[in-house]
Amino acid sequence: MSSGNMNLTLKIWRQKNASTAGKLITYQVADISPDMSFLEMIDVLNEQLIQKGEEPVAFDHDCREGICGMCSLYINGRPHGPKYGITTCQLHMRSFNHGDTIIIEPWRAKAFPVVKDLVVDRSAFDRIIAKGGFISVNTGSAKDANNIPIPKQNADEAFEAAACIGCGACVAACANGSAMLFVSAKVSQLTLLPQGKPERKERVLNMVGQMDAEGFGNCSNTGACEAECPKGISIENIARMNREFLVASLTKKEPKNSGGGAM
Amino acid sequence: MSVLDSKIPEGPLDQKWTTYRSTVPLVNPANKRNLEIVVVGSGLAGSSAAATLAEMGYKVKVFCFQDSPRRAHSIAAQGGVNAAKNYQNDGDSIFRLFYDTIKGGDYRAREANVHRLSEVSGNIIDQCVAQGVPLAREYGGLLSNRSFGGTQVQRTFYAAGQTGQQLLLGAYSALQRQIGLGNVQMFARHEMLELVTIDGVARGIIARNLITGELEKHFGHAVLLCTGGYGNVFFLSTNAMGSNVTAAWKANKKGAFFANPCYTQIHPTCIPVSGDHQSKLTLMSESLRNDGRIWVPKKKEDAEELRSGKKKPSDIAEDDRDYYLERRYPAFGNLVPRDVASRAAKERCDAGFGVNATGQAVFLDFQFNMKEKYGRAEATKKGISNPTDAQLKALGKDVVKEKYGNLFDMYKQITGVDPYEEPMQIYPAVHYTMGGLWVDYNLMTTIPGLYALGEANFSDHGANRLGASALMQGLADGYFVIPYTIGAYLSTEVSRMSAEKGKSDSIDKLKTQHPAFDAALQNTQAQIHKLLSIKGTKSVDYFHKKLGKVMWDKCGMARNAEGLKVAIKEIQAIRDEFWKEVRVTGEANELNLELEKAGRVADFLELGELMCMDALQRNESCGGHFREEYQTEEGEAQRDDAHFSFVAAWENKGNGQFELHKENLEFKAIKVAQRSYK
Numbered sequence: 001m002s003s004g005n006m007n008l009t010l011k012i013w014r015q016k017n018a019s020t021a022g023k024l025i026t027y028q029v030a031d032i033s034p035d036m037s038f039l040e041m042i043d044v045l046n047e048q049l050i051q052k053g054e055e056p057v058a059f060d061h062d063c064r065e066g067i068c069g070m071c072s073l074y075i076n077g078r079p080h081g082p083k084y085g086i087t088t089c090q091l092h093m094r095s096f097n098h099g100d101t102i103i104i105e106p107w108r109a110k111a112f113p114v115v116k117d118l119v120v121d122r123s124a125f126d127r128i129i130a131k132g133g134f135i136s137v138n139t140g141s142a143k144d145a146n147n148i149p150i151p152k153q154n155a156d157e158a159f160e161a162a163a164c165i166g167c168g169a170c171v172a173a174c175a176n177g178s179a180m181l182f183v184s185a186k187v188s189q190l191t192l193l194p195q196g197k198p199e200r201k202e203r204v205l206n207m208v209g210q211m212d213a214e215g216f217g218n219c220s221n222t223g224a225c226e227a228e229c230p231k232g233i234s235i236e237n238i239a240r241m242n243r244e245f246l247v248a249s250l251t252k253k254e255p256k257n258s259g260g261g262a263m
Numbered sequence: 264m265s266v267l268d269s270k271i272p273e274g275p276l277d278q279k280w281t282t283y284r285s286t287v288p289l290v291n292p293a294n295k296r297n298l299e300i301v302v303v304g305s306g307l308a309g310s311s312a313a314a315t316l317a318e319m320g321y322k323v324k325v326f327c328f329q330d331s332p333r334r335a336h337s338i339a340a341q342g343g344v345n346a347a348k349n350y351q352n353d354g355d356s357i358f359r360l361f362y363d364t365i366k367g368g369d370y371r372a373r374e375a376n377v378h379r380l381s382e383v384s385g386n387i388i389d390q391c392v393a394q395g396v397p398l399a400r401e402y403g404g405l406l407s408n409r410s411f412g413g414t415q416v417q418r419t420f421y422a423a424g425q426t427g428q429q430l431l432l433g434a435y436s437a438l439q440r441q442i443g444l445g446n447v448q449m450f451a452r453h454e455m456l457e458l459v460t461i462d463g464v465a466r467g468i469i470a471r472n473l474i475t476g477e478l479e480k481h482f483g484h485a486v487l488l489c490t491g492g493y494g495n496v497f498f499l500s501t502n503a504m505g506s507n508v509t510a511a512w513k514a515n516k517k518g519a520f521f522a523n524p525c526y527t528q529i530h531p532t533c534i535p536v537s538g539d540h541q542s543k544l545t546l547m548s549e550s551l552r553n554d555g556r557i558w559v560p561k562k563k564e565d566a567e568e569l570r571s572g573k574k575k576p577s578d579i580a581e582d583d584r585d586y587y588l589e590r591r592y593p594a595f596g597n598l599v600p601r602d603v604a605s606r607a608a609k610e611r612c613d614a615g616f617g618v619n620a621t622g623q624a625v626f627l628d629f630q631f632n633m634k635e636k637y638g639r640a641e642a643t644k645k646g647i648s649n650p651t652d653a654q655l656k657a658l659g660k661d662v663v664k665e666k667y668g669n670l671f672d673m674y675k676q677i678t679g680v681d682p683y684e685e686p687m688q689i690y691p692a693v694h695y696t697m698g699g700l701w702v703d704y705n706l707m708t709t710i711p712g713l714y715a716l717g718e719a720n721f722s723d724h725g726a727n728r729l730g731a732s733a734l735m736q737g738l739a740d741g742y743f744v745i746p747y748t749i750g751a752y753l754s755t756e757v758s759r760m761s762a763e764k765g766k767s768d769s770i771d772k773l774k775t776q777h778p779a780f781d782a783a784l785q786n787t788q789a790q791i792h793k794l795l796s797i798k799g800t801k802s803v804d805y806f807h808k809k810l811g812k813v814m815w816d817k818c819g820m821a822r823n824a825e826g827l828k829v830a831i832k833e834i835q836a837i838r839d840e841f842w843k844e845v846r847v848t849g850e851a852n853e854l855n856l857e858l859e860k861a862g863r864v865a866d867f868l869e870l871g872e873l874m875c876m877d878a879l880q881r882n883e884s885c886g887g888h889f890r891e892e893y894q895t896e897e898g899e900a901q902r903d904d905a906h907f908s909f910v911a912a913w914e915n916k917g918n919g920q921f922e923l924h925k926e927n928l929e930f931k932a933i934k935v936a937q938r939s940y941k
Binding site for chain 1: 318335338385389391392400404423427428504541546673802846
């Protein structure tokens with residue numbers, strides 16, 4: 001942990017676009033304050049590059065407070081960097097030391113193709129949600145919110161699963177590029193709540209079907225996803241989804257719904 | 264100067280919306296399928312509107328600049344969402360929520376809109392729970408509530424410190440369902456760069472595909488701007504990095520009036536600025552003021568020693584602490600509205616009592632309630648009769664952790680200080696903008712067919728928004744207001760379409776082939792070309808930071824006429840320099856983040872000047888607009904109802920010229936009074 005300002009060597013993945021090969025390029029940054037966030041450190045580098053007339057490094061980011069899920073850097077071989085339970089934008093330079101070399105890459109997964117430099121395409125996640133990550137209730141048809149009491153424990157567990165920010169670190173961390181943690185978090189949230197029960201079978205079958213179609217890999221229970229998840233989503237969700245999937249597969253009566261779920 | 268027609272329905276205030284809904288023209292299902300609606304922005308307002316309109320049968324296109332609609336900045340809202348459910352049996356009602364909101368807005372909001380907002384607030388909670396949004400619950404299984412500033416009831420629903428996230432994911436899931444069903448076409452990583460109007464009517468947009476750089480033409484029978492606020496004009500704010508005014512500003516240039524641009528909300532509890540490298544500021548939720556007590560030392564010597572690091576907060580004796588909000592506002596204490604709390608913090612820091620190295624911070628301290636409120640209650644529950652100080656703290660810490668755990672973690676992550684042990688340091692920061700595009704009761708702007716929802720419009724929060732009301736308004740507009748009010752307009756479109764059916768050059772046949780689309784596209788192309796061809800010496804951020812400093816110093820928490828006049832000149836100079844000296848790297852036909860930023864900053868450089876003009880014409884203080892010349896002897900905001908009880912709506916005449924139009928505000932259900940939280 002550093003207290004004074006730092007000079008750092010950065011090795012950053014540069015790739016012009018999806019159809020061009022990329023490579024690691026080395027840059028130097030000086031006088032980095034330990035109070036800076038990691039992304040602010042890249043801002044400093046980009047300002048330098050612009051001054052030299054070079055193209056700045058493209059990376060995804062938006063809220064810079066750990067909730068939008070847009071930032072997505074693979075830092076020294078780990079999604080969101082060396083600390084647990086935070087996103088890249090929450091990582092501060094006090095976690096590094098003067099003289100460090102830092103390797104910065106995009107998420108690596110078949111289902112997340114690189115768009116440019118450190119930016120990847122995660123739209124596969126949206127397509128999975130569109131297949132069943134919802135409760136089919138049209139606006140205006142809801143009953144009073146307190147009509148159905150929900151045990152606090154279930155509500156809390158559903159909330160913990162719902163805390164997923166859809167950043168994709170679980171996929172990036174997984175040797176197989178599996179999206180099981182992401183999908184199971186949504187399946188769990190909706191299965192744990194009484195409102196989600198009517199569609200539970202179609203939901204899990206459709207979402208898993210889409211997950212496979214997107215080219216995500218299989219789960220081999222190594223737990224890397226849980227360890228790297230910035231929101232601490234538990235792999236218990238994967239176990240729950242496997243149960244849901246099994247029950248749904250064995251008991252389904254109708255052919256698989258290929259649309260966006262029941263109306 | 265014209266009088267704006269806000270189209271408020273006749274009848275008693277509490278009957279207006281009911282009557283309106285029963286009498287507004289409808290569009291039959293067959294016609295809905297022929298009507299296309301463009302929705303720009305996918306936050307609470309955009310996602311909820313798009314999902315609901317698609318459920319109703321309209322053909323909807325949604326645009327967002329992020330890689331997924333789920334990233335919109337509504338996601339970062341922490342504290343909660345208000346609703347007049349009165350589940351706590353503490354005397355809440357639709358009228359009380361309405362009253363609190365009007366008073367909180369310092370009597371500068373439109374009565375009819377705010378009452379409607381209060382009426383539908385309960386439906387929002389019902390809808391979200393039905394969608395599976397896991398709001399906080401009590402052990403009995405019913406929903407939990409907490410308090411927010413400016414109210415004396417508990418009407419705020421929440422999901423830990425992530426309420427915005429959970430509500431947005433609810434709306435996002437409804438939107439994704441409609442995408443899956445083929446009723447919504449989603450355009451992520453697309454940015455609206457121009458509004459297309461034909462004969463003064465909104466007909467579509469020009470959007471840039473941010474991956475390929477291609478400019479696309481999209482037709483719509485109506486266009487909904489759900490594009491959020493413009494707080495990033497200050498460079499440093501709690502907004503996301505990409506939040507911008509471009510869509511609203513392009514609309515202003517095409518004829519949509521911009522209302523009350525000077526009404527900016529400075530949130531009292533944000534993590535203070537730590538250095539020049541800072542790219543954004545982080546909010547610490549207002550909900551923390553339920554249990555955190557705000558203080559500075561009573562003695563200047565203590566403040567100086569805190570600043571130089573010679574003393575720690577725990578070295579300051581209880582009697583030497585000034586809990587200035589509790590002292591000045593005994594009735595509301597630490598839960599005064601945001602504008603009041605922010606100014607009080609500035610007053611103490613300006614007087615030399617600030618507590619960090621920069622002198623721009625006050626303490627938000629949880630020790631007292633951790634031990635005395637929660638620790639003691641837990642000890643009683645557990646039957647510990649004489650708990651030690653350490654026991655009280657340990658017991659209370661668990662409760663505080665459950666309530667605010669993620670916020671405490673976030674604070675520690677950013678500052679390196681553990682707030683369970685040391686008080687937080689906080690200072691006000693730009694957070695929300697009450698101003699926005701002027702809309703009538705239908706949420707339509709002054710351009711027919713163009714609507715503004717959520718933070719992008721101006722209508723519900725007056726000069727100051729109460730906590731937990733932004734989420735309420737975004738979802739009210741999207742789920743429950745626009746689905747009705749858009750019918751009033753689209754039913755006329757149905758008549759027009761049937762009248763023009765045989766014409767070969769009708770708008771509906773030509774759609775994006777209409778020459779207006781090509782003209783708009785060429786304008787956009789020209790601006791992009793210009794930005795890339797300047798090839799100056801200074802980065803976009805250089806100009807953005809420079810603008811932000813002028814805005815914060817002269818149009819921030821306190822303003823005066825002299826400063827505002829200087830600011831206008833300074834902004835003009837920065838703008839001139841920008842168009843001569845900016846360096847935008849890269850090309851037009853690729854993912855180019857610098858180009859995106861440059862376009863947004865170019866618009867902020869025009870908006871900033873208008874904000875100063877608006878602040879300068881409003882010779883009074885109200886809510887977030889504090890003109891130093893107009894204050895009471897006790898330093899409170901002094902309104903001038905005789906002269907300024909109006910909405911200032913600015914028409915863009917081009918070349919930096921604006922004309923002011925006024926909508927007079929009438930208060931029939933509420934007695935207008937000097938706002939007091941004492």
